[in-house]
Structures are given as C-alpha cells and as structure tokens.
Amino acid sequence: MQIKSIETYRGAIPLHTPFKTALRTVTVAETIIVKVTCADGIVGWGEAPPTHVITGESLASIDYAIHSIFKPLLIDNPLQMREIIFRKIENSVLRNTSAKAAMDMALYDCIAKQANLPLYQFIGGVQESIETDYTVSVNTPEEMARDAKKYSQNGFSILKIKVGKDQIATDIKRIQTIRNEIGSGIQIRLDANQGWQAKEAVRAIRHMEELGLGIDLIEQPVIARDLEGLKYVTENTDTLIMADESVFSVDDAKRVLEMGAADLINIKLMKSGGIHQAIKIATLAEAYGVECMVGSMIETKVGITAAAHFAASHPNVTRYDLDAPLMLVSDIAIGGISYKNNQIILGNAIGLGIQAIDEKFLVENV
Structure with a gap:
C-alpha cells in the first residue's frame, strides 16, 4: 500500500x-x-x-x-x-x-x-470509551464559578481550571469561589500554563491544601525549562504535579522521569509529533510508575479523534483532557469520535472513522 x-x-x-x-x-x-x-x-x-x-x-x-x-x-x-x-x-x-x-x-x-x-484496537484496544474533563477559561472568580457550575450541570464531573494569568492570590480566590459554587462532588484540576514561580507555587499549593479545596492535580506550575523548579514544587507539596510543556519528546520525558521532577506527564500529539512517539513516552513513563494524561491544543475533531484513539489504547493513560471540539460552534470533521456528556465514544468504524471534511x-x- x-x-x-x-x-x-x-x-x-x-x-x-x-x-x-x-x-x-x-x-x-x-x-x-x-x-x-x-x-x-x-x-x-x-x-x-x-x-x-x-x-x-x-x-x-x-x-x-x-x-x-x-x-x-x-x-x-x-x-x-x-x-x-x-x-x-x-x-x-x-x-x-x-x-x-x-x-x-x-x-x-x-x-x-x-x-x-478501529485505530485504538489496532494499536492497543484497551477501552471503547473514555471520560474527558471540561476546561474553565481564566476570568474573574465570579465568571469562572458560573462557568464551572454550568459545565457540572451539563454532566462533567471533572473540571480543568485555568490559572496563572495574574496574582497567585487571585488564583486561590478563583478556586475557592468555584469550589463554593460546585460543591465537593466535582473533581478539580488546575493548569497554571507556566504562570507561577516555584516558591510561590509551593506556598499557594500548601495554602490550597490547608483550605481543603480538593485539588486532584496541578499542571505545569512553572516555566517549561525550569525542571529544577518543577522538581522543587513536586517534592514540597502533597498535590500531584503534572509536567506538560516541559515534555515534548521521549528525551524530555526521560529527563523529567529520571529527576523525579513530576508525578504525572501530559502527552499531547502536537508536542510529541504524533502517535508513534506518544506511545514511546507513555511506555517509558509506565516503566517509572508515572501515569499519563492525554491532552490537546484547540483542535477540531480530526486531531482529537486521533488523540482519543491513542489515549484509549494505552493502559498507562489514566486521565483525559479532550474537550476542544465541544468549544467549537460546529466541527470540520464528518465522523470520528462522538460525545455523550462527559464520555467520548470511539465506535467501531475502521481507522479514525472520519468520513469527510465539511x-x-x-x-x-x-
């Protein structure tokens, strides 16, 4: 062929x-x-x-x-x-x-x-559906709390909260306001997108732990190249710390894993260069006992379908952040994955199941 x-x-x-x-x-x-x-x-x-x-x-x-x-x-x-x-x-x-x-x-x-x-069966065939979180964009604490409430009422039991844009005290207020609005039954993940310094991140995370805000994980608290800072945050907090922008390649993952710089790794096909390298990263992390998330950029259902098939195929991928198509007014792909509230259904169509482009x-x- x-x-x-x-x-x-x-x-x-x-x-x-x-x-x-x-x-x-x-x-x-x-x-x-x-x-x-x-x-x-x-x-x-x-x-x-x-x-x-x-x-x-x-x-x-x-x-x-x-x-x-x-x-x-x-x-x-x-x-x-x-x-x-x-x-x-x-x-x-x-x-x-x-x-x-x-x-x-x-x-x-x-x-x-x-x-x-189907691609997920061809490369692993672990599961036929996965649960995605939904992302709350960074805004005022009140706006974010309203958005979080809406998404939880729409069936999402895991929310990914964007922080790191301004003062860290404001970020803590954001999380407090959101938690008060949605209650204790919804899982919260934070993504600082490299927006904090290591020492202030530790102070903030410890404070959130003392407040009992119930944070599942915090993604990329420090700038991508600062692996020592990432390691410092990981070692000095109880909350799980995830490397995202710090890990593009297998070599990046190896450095993070050997240093013990993070508790988790976020794999994105747009960082790894595709499924072939993503499989290697997930397998390497598994050897170190470090679980992975599969996330994405702002993509259509074409890219997200490929990410979902990879995510569903590997046993070391345990978390999923694949909500981007739900943010679009429509989608360019005809076919591919489907959504049922917070569930992504891969289906039985061969390959990615994409029939055409609109x-x-x-x-x-x-």
Missing part, C-alpha cells in the same frame, strides 16, 4: 466562547487538515493547529513542512514499512511537532484502515 498523494487544506471554525489561558486567548480555531491517499484508494486524515506560544508553529510553517519536507520523502513509500516511514518523519526536521503529528495520524488512519480495525469551514486550499 503505497502513499500516492498528500494534500493540505486550511480550516477555521469559531469558538462559541473565547478560550483564555495564561498564555493566550483564542476565538477562532485555525488549523491545517492533511489528507493522505494511498494507491489502493484508502484515505487518511490528520490535523495540525498552529500554537505559536507552545510549539512555535504557524499555518505557513506547518504547510511548508508537510509539502516541502515530508511529501518528497514519503510519496511512493509502502506503508508496510511504517517504522522506516515514521523514522523519516521524525529525523527529517527539528521540532515542527504539530506538522509531524498531522502526518503521523493520517498515516496511522491509513494503516488501521488497511488492517480493517468544506464550509475550509478557508482555502493551502
């Missing part, structure tokens, strides 16, 4: 509510959609959103990597030699992890379709 063509399309879908973190505000989900067609007619789909503040990529750089670097390397390659193909993608250019992820997931879609299996959300052929 040879790769015969690789095409890209640019999509743009508005969010129904602005998505706000310590790093950015997003009102429109812009993305590059990749279509891989094989000689036997099998089609695979992938996606790469530009996330400048995290991966450093733009729409233009993603498109360039796919057409000018990956395409010449991959056309006419047989997918039966997939290990060689994935190695070519990984070694052909430094970083550019979202562009790599888009190619990777489209190729995995083709391979699973050739095997006549052209009304395409801006232009790239």
